[in-house]
Amino acid sequence: MHDEPAIETAGLSKSYGRVTVLKGIDLRVARGEVLALLGPNGAGKTTTVRILATLTRPDGGTARIAGHDVVADARRVRRVISLTGQYAAVDENQTGAENLRMMARLRRLSRPQARRRAAELLERFDLADAADRRVATYSGGMRRRLDLACGLVTDPEVVFLDEPTTGLDPRSRQAMWRVVGELTATGVTVLLTTQYLEEADRLADRIALLDGGRVVAEGTAAELKDRVAAAQLTMVLTSTDAFEAALHALGGRVTQLDSARRSLAVATDGSAAHVRSLLDEIDPGRTAVESFAVREATLDDVFLTLTGTTKEAAGV
Amino acid sequence: MSDLLAWPVLAGRGLRLSMRNLEALLISLMLPVLLMLLFVYIFGGAIRTDTDYVTYAVPGVLLLCCSYGASLTAVGVAEDMTQGVVDRFRSMDVGGPALLAAHVTASTLRNLLSTAMVMAVALLIGFRPDAGPLGWLAGLGVLVAFIVAMSAVSAAVGLVAKTTEAASGFTFFVLFLPYPSSAFVPVDTMPGWLHGFAEHQPATPIIESVRGLLLDQPVGDRPWTALAWCGVLLLASVALSGPLFRRRTR
Ligand SMILES: Nc1ncnc2c1ncn2[C@@H]1O[C@H](COP(=O)(O)OP(=O)(O)O)[C@@H](O)[C@H]1O
Numbered sequence: 001m002h003d004e005p006a007i008e009t010a011g012l013s014k015s016y017g018r019v020t021v022l023k024g025i026d027l028r029v030a031r032g033e034v035l036a037l038l039g040p041n042g043a044g045k046t047t048t049v050r051i052l053a054t055l056t057r058p059d060g061g062t063a064r065i066a067g068h069d070v071v072a073d074a075r076r077v078r079r080v081i082s083l084t085g086q087y088a089a090v091d092e093n094q095t096g097a098e099n100l101r102m103m104a105r106l107r108r109l110s111r112p113q114a115r116r117r118a119a120e121l122l123e124r125f126d127l128a129d130a131a132d133r134r135v136a137t138y139s140g141g142m143r144r145r146l147d148l149a150c151g152l153v154t155d156p157e158v159v160f161l162d163e164p165t166t167g168l169d170p171r172s173r174q175a176m177w178r179v180v181g182e183l184t185a186t187g188v189t190v191l192l193t194t195q196y197l198e199e200a201d202r203l204a205d206r207i208a209l210l211d212g213g214r215v216v217a218e219g220t221a222a223e224l225k226d227r228v229a230a231a232q233l234t235m236v237l238t239s240t241d242a243f244e245a246a247l248h249a250l251g252g253r254v255t256q257l258d259s260a261r262r263s264l265a266v267a268t269d270g271s272a273a274h275v276r277s278l279l280d281e282i283d284p285g286r287t288a289v290e291s292f293a294v295r296e297a298t299l300d301d302v303f304l305t306l307t308g309t310t311k312e313a314a315g316v
Numbered sequence: 317m318s319d320l321l322a323w324p325v326l327a328g329r330g331l332r333l334s335m336r337n338l339e340a341l342l343i344s345l346m347l348p349v350l351l352m353l354l355f356v357y358i359f360g361g362a363i364r365t366d367t368d369y370v371t372y373a374v375p376g377v378l379l380l381c382c383s384y385g386a387s388l389t390a391v392g393v394a395e396d397m398t399q400g401v402v403d404r405f406r407s408m409d410v411g412g413p414a415l416l417a418a419h420v421t422a423s424t425l426r427n428l429l430s431t432a433m434v435m436a437v438a439l440l441i442g443f444r445p446d447a448g449p450l451g452w453l454a455g456l457g458v459l460v461a462f463i464v465a466m467s468a469v470s471a472a473v474g475l476v477a478k479t480t481e482a483a484s485g486f487t488f489f490v491l492f493l494p495y496p497s498s499a500f501v502p503v504d505t506m507p508g509w510l511h512g513f514a515e516h517q518p519a520t521p522i523i524e525s526v527r528g529l530l531l532d533q534p535v536g537d538r539p540w541t542a543l544a545w546c547g548v549l550l551l552a553s554v555a556l557s558g559p560l561f562r563r564r565t566r
């Protein structure tokens with residue numbers, strides 16, 4: 001039983017009306033592993049999580065959580081999972097403690113057990129001081145932490161976190177990363193979704209890149225990073241001829257281009273030496289490059305590189 | 317099974333949440349009391365009834381109070397449906413039946429409280445029912461049946477409403493339902509074309525049962541008609557709520 005993966009899907013597909021959202025998702029998450037489902041808005045992250053959490057039926061394919069089928073054995077699945085959705089699911093007009101006690105009671109804890117568990121979680125999530133305040137008075141970060149705590153009243157085997165930090169300010173995001181980090185350190189299996197490469201990198205053992213309803217790349221952060229540069233060197237060329245020449249010289253290394261603005265981008269590690277050598281390579285006469293900028297790789301760059309859908313589409 | 321265990325927990329939640337929505341709570345208390353004062357002291361003198369006008373009007377006011385109070389269930393349900401709460405509950409194997417039953421239960425308890433308060437004001441301003449304990453019990457029974465049925469109807473409406481605003485619109489509509497009935501004015505004083513509706517709409521047998529039972533007057537089969545209406549409304553809403561809930565949570 002225990003060598004079964006915590007999450008396993010095969011050919012998961014889903015459409016809403018004429019819109020095909022998932023086109024065959026294959027995932028495998030080992031027990032104790034943390035997988036980040038990384039993808040832009042509309043990629044199908046929430047849909048995937050909702051199917052795995054038994055809230056939506058897939059149109060095709062299968063999914064098993066801890067060996068239980070999400071459609072046929074939905075009840076069993078619900079006993080071992082916890083879901084913290086994209087939008088906070090706590091009651092504004094109950095206090096933090098009341099929300100937690102209610103969740104604990106719904107998980108069949110006795111009243112005294114529920115009270116004890118709520119107190120523990122409030123302490124652990126740094127909410128003890130706000131325990132008896134209504135959630136309406138909480139900051140966005142406190143609300144997310146409470147929302148996460150609500151999913152942990154009984155220790156679940158598999159935890160789903162749908163965009164745990166979207167919309168949070170940098171400090172609250174740091175705090176959330178810390179709590180999620182502590183959670184994953186306990187050895188529970190976590191599937192989290194995010195739009196941020198940095199977040200996936202920080203929190204996950206492995207990343208699955210979701211795009212257009214498919215997993216387009218999968219691997220550890222290091223593996224993916226080897227395929228995607230840390231930074232991009234963007235250049236604007238002085239003339240159309242210079243632009244064509246640079247394009248020719250760089251060939252497949254061009255990650256983005258915009259011929260109307262005579263600009264193109266190429267991957268770099270961001271070091272002065274590498275940038276200088278790139279510029280020298282493209283522009284030995286020092287007349288072809290009008291201006292350049294180095295910027296951190298964005299999710300777009302990762303996608304452009306890994307999906308191979310380079311060029312004009314993205315713009316620069 | 318799990319829904320049966322979740323029901324009381326969620327009913328407690330519903331009660332807490334509605335007690336903390338001060339605005340809604342105040343309106344659902346003040347409105348019937350103000351309307352009662354309005355009818356009794358301002359319009360009352362001009363309306364001819366067999367009994368003292370206060371005594372005539374109080375059952376109608378009670379019904380108005382309960383129907384408005386119960387209709388707030390629609391807002392609570394719509395709120396839950398438009399936020400992530402339902403997803404979390406479902407992922408914990410707490411389904412629609414528990415959630416909706418809890419809303420109806422909380423609404424019933426809340427409305428019993430406001431009924432008691434409206435009754436207290438009514439007694440203060442001269443409402444003098446002659447019923448014995450049995451009459452009170454029967455009158456209260458009809459009222460409770462109505463509250464439960466109306467709350468279930470409202471829960472179903474809350475499942476249909478796309479927004480909480482739409483659900484509040486329903487509470488407004490409900491406020492007007494008791495007027496074309498014998499709640500405040502005897503039906504035979506209304507224009508002929510209204511008689512059919514006023515006499516046969518559910519509010520009329522309910523109000524007349526409550527009035528007859530509290531005043532110890534002969535009621536005939538009115539209470540049975542009232543209970544039958546409540547039963548039909550309850551069953552219809554429960555039957556509709558299943559598919560409505562599933563449609564909203566696909
Ligand atoms: N209930 C629904 N009905 C219709 N379309 C939906 C529904 N849920 C999601 N979609 C569509 O499916 C696509 C993927 O959505 P979602 O899974 O929420 O993406 P993500 O979470 O990655 O942003 C979007 O285009 C969205 O509009």
Ligand SMILES: [Mg+2]
Pocket residue numbers: 045046047086162163
């Ligand atoms: Mg989403």
